[in-house]
Amino acid sequence: MLRFDPFSELDVVAQGLLAAGRETGSARSPRFMPMDLYQVDDHYVLTADLPGADPGSIDVDVENGVLTLTGRRTAMPDSGVRWLTSERFSGVYRRQLTLGDSIDTAGIAARYDNGVLTVTIPIAERAKPRRIVVEQGSDEPQCEQLAVESSATDDDARVDVAG
Template sequence: MLRFDPFSDFDALTRGLLSNQAGSNRSPRFMPMDLCKVDDHYLLTADLPGVDPGSVDVNVDNGTLTISAHRTARSEESVQWLANERFFGTYRRQLALGDGIDASAISATYENGVLSVTIPMAERAKPRKIEVAVSGDQKSIEPTTVEAG
């Protein structure tokens, strides 16, 4: 199989010039993720296909959530690559958590290459209804009609 792509070298050069990361062009550039609010918690989902589940690390320190994972490169010397586009190395993403997060109750699962992190809101940050008290000394004012005459 012969592959002809006259722009691949130009694309690689452009990516290298626009990237502020040092190292090989095979190292991961980003960890795609989604973040949404569901009822009383936030749900973060991150794509980490091919990552060893044992390398996934989620931790919270001083209001910062850090996610890291590692995908190992294929180490077979006898392989002749026809296409080699998948990144390998360490992925890392950090998010600042606000004051309204219950950091002690954060949980995470990794299934089918997707990391799901549940970030619950603290009780004090959840919306609540404030009941308005009415004092007993109030007198009601009844509407009256005035006759012209």
């Protein structure tokens, strides 16, 4: 008895569509840009792997609270080359992260070294934890007493502070 799997046809179509977008010379493409994100004191540190990316092709942008990392690795020219195997990705790496309101976007800095992009993301001053000093009050009221005098017309109204 033959079993029919309607999803197997969809898998074949999906794989074909995904393969059509690859550049020449690449047998596979990464699903995402691998990264680590951690907090140190008053800032976050994001490290992302961009092996073989041209440093001039790397962009770090912030727009509407979204941090976008983009880099490009160009393939070796095909002219005069007979490929035996090609497994290294070439093309565009891209990753987006939504930033919260507690980030100082003007202070974000980035550095690319040995295939790793490091982005420092500072926490905004207003979002940093702080201790609120609670003052002890006295038993006496802290407001001033006001005495209001008025005459028959509103134009002559005056306020005197008695204290």
